[in-house]
Amino acid sequence: MIQLPFSKLSNVGTTIFSQMxxxxxxxxxxxxSQGFPDFMPDSKLLDYVDHFIKKxxxxxxxxxxxxxxxxxxxxxxxxSHQAAYHPDSEITITAGGTQAIFTAIAxxxxxxxEVIIFEPAxxxxxxxxxxxxxxxRRFEMRAPDYEIDWNAVKGLVSEKTKMIILNNPNNPSGKIxxxxxxxxxxxxxxxxxxxxxxxxxxxxIVFDGKRHISVCQYPELRERSFLIAxxxxxxxxxxxxxxxxxxxxxxxxxxxxxxQFNVFCVNTxxxxxxxxxxxxxxxxxxxxxxxxxxxxxxxxxxxNTSFExxxxxxxxxxxxxxxxxxxxxxxxxxxxxxxxHKVASVPFSSFYKNKLSEHVIRxxxxxxxxxxxxxxxxxxxx
Numbered sequence: 001m002i003q004l005p006f007s008k009l010s011n012v013g014t015t016i017f018s019q020m021x022x023x024x025x026x027x028x029x030x031x032x033s034q035g036f037p038d039f040m041p042d043s044k045l046l047d048y049v050d051h052f053i054k055k056x057x058x059x060x061x062x063x064x065x066x067x068x069x070x071x072x073x074x075x076x077x078x079x080s081h082q083a084a085y086h087p088d089s090e091i092t093i094t095a096g097g098t099q100a101i102f103t104a105i106a107x108x109x110x111x112x113x114e115v116i117i118f119e120p121a122x123x124x125x126x127x128x129x130x131x132x133x134x135x136x137r138r139f140e141m142r143a144p145d146y147e148i149d150w151n152a153v154k155g156l157v158s159e160k161t162k163m164i165i166l167n168n169p170n171n172p173s174g175k176i177x178x179x180x181x182x183x184x185x186x187x188x189x190x191x192x193x194x195x196x197x198x199x200x201x202x203x204x205i206v207f208d209g210k211r212h213i214s215v216c217q218y219p220e221l222r223e224r225s226f227l228i229a230x231x232x233x234x235x236x237x238x239x240x241x242x243x244x245x246x247x248x249x250x251x252x253x254x255x256x257x258x259x260q261f262n263v264f265c266v267n268t269x270x271x272x273x274x275x276x277x278x279x280x281x282x283x284x285x286x287x288x289x290x291x292x293x294x295x296x297x298x299x300x301x302x303x304n305t306s307f308e309x310x311x312x313x314x315x316x317x318x319x320x321x322x323x324x325x326x327x328x329x330x331x332x333x334x335x336x337x338x339x340x341h342k343v344a345s346v347p348f349s350s351f352y353k354n355k356l357s358e359h360v361i362r363x364x365x366x367x368x369x370x371x372x373x374x375x376x377x378x379x380x381x382x
Contacts, residue, residue: 007056007210012127017351023335024344030375033344035171035317037236039364042283045235048273057272061265063256065093065244070273073244077227078280080203083216088343089249093271094254095263096241097201097230102128103262104197104226104245105163107254108133113162118148120172120351122199125165132161134186136353142323143348143358144182144310146173150184159186164189166215167199168316169206172351172362173287176206177213197220201230204287206314207295215248223248225257231274233316234284240270291316291365294372298365316366319348321357323382330357337361339355343378 020033022053029037040046064070070087077083087093094100101124109115111133117229119140126136137156141148164185168177189196198215205214215221226247232238237342296317299309310319326333329346338344345361365372 001351007322008131008212009127015123016346020334020338020344020346023064023338025305026340027342029338029342029344030371030378031344032363032365032367032375033338033346033364035364036232036238038371039236039281039368041236042277043095044097045237045273045277048276049269052272057269059268061093061268061271063260063265064088065091065266066271066275069093069271070244071274072278073229073246076281076284077214077216079281081214081311083214083222085216085365086248086249090246090252092247092252092259094246094265095129095266096232097199097228097243098124099241100226100243100245101125101197101199101261103127103255104228104247105134106132106262107258108195108251109162111316112160114158114160115163115165116153116156117165118167118170119353120146120170120354121165122167122171123351125374126353133190135160137161137329138353138354140356141170141173142176142356143319143360146175148181148184150181150188153184154188157194158193161192161194163195163197165197166201168214169200169202169212170285171202171315172317172346172348173292173319174310174312174315176210179213182213182215182218182221186218188292189224190220194224196225197224199228201228201233202315203286204231204234205286205291205316207292207312210313221365224251226251227320227348235274235285242266242269242270242274243299253334262338294365294367298363298372302379303370305380306382308381316364316367318363319360320357320363322382326359330359330361331355334361337382341378341382343375 017034023030070091074087113134115129215225231245254284306324308321334347348360349355349357
């Protein structure tokens with residue numbers, strides 16, 4: 001075996017999502033850990049894919065993506081957020097949201113640049129920053145409300161700050177940014193060259209009549225932001241790994257310099273199928289209603305258990321505290337829940353650098369009704 005001189009990501013192992021899914025499979029447990037639906041997407045979308053494959057659209061797409069899909073994305077953004085992006089020069093189709101995040105960081109973060117993230121944080125942010133020599137500065141949001149102390153965030157900003165990464169709605173906490181948060185952010189970046197990477201893959205999954213606020217709605221943020229979204233979350237097709245990045249042309253130009261050598265382009269027939277499917281707005285405008293029914297069903301089922309429900313304003317994840325059940329740390333409790341009670345979850349500590357355990361786990365409710373019913377039956381016995 002060849003001895004490697006060093007590892008660029010020496011502290012990185014297999015993701016917690018893969019670990020818990022494997023544990024669920026090994027123990028024949030219901031998998032509420034990894035964030036993917038266990039139901040089929042709309043057959044109409046599948047028919048579109050089949051149509052374009054059989055019509056011969058099976059070769060490389062343009063680097064930035066198929067223009068028909070980019071035009072539909074631009075229309076969606078303008079209708080949703082009243083923000084205009086040029087389809088050809090400001091929207092890039094990517095191999096999922098994670099690839100878009102990686103590419104934006106790779107394009108503009110260099111050695112000793114500082115990047116601010118908010119924990120609990122999706123697990124790809126920090127390793128990607130570190131891979132390119134950047135330094136991560138963290139603000140820890142705490143249970144039960146996961147609010148941001150913007151004065152503390154100001155204290156993290158320095159002359160080396162190059163980027164702020166947002167995740168809104170936040171995975172795993174389910175919190176959404178409010179107008180006051182956006183105004184604080186605008187104040188922080190004003191008169192600076194700080195970039196914003198806004199991970200908004202759950203933008204259409206916001207509940208109780210609340211409104212998703214995108215950075216692109218504010219000119220002073222749009223001009224410095226990469227907006228990241230995912231069709232996997234939008235249309236229940238996480239395995240297709242297709243998303244997009246919207247950004248001003250000068251940022252898109254830098255983004256595509258890396259994108260061309262990373263994946264170059266993305267699945268052609270699926271792009272064309274998505275373009276056709278998106279022409280009917282109801283295919284995504286009702287997503288919040290669809291998932292709120294699942295969220296409410298899960299919350300109602302857990303209400304009479306010993307689990308404590310945390311707020312869930314968006315995403316398809318429900319956070320629950322279990323301190324009335326066990327004093328074990330959340331990783332050990334999640335393992336025990338999977339092995340002994342046949343329900344797999346994800347411990348919130350996995351989203352913190354210091355493995356902060358506040359006795360909170362994450363349950364995914366993007367599942368069939370029968371899956372949720374069976375999970376609730378098991379959880380009621382814990």
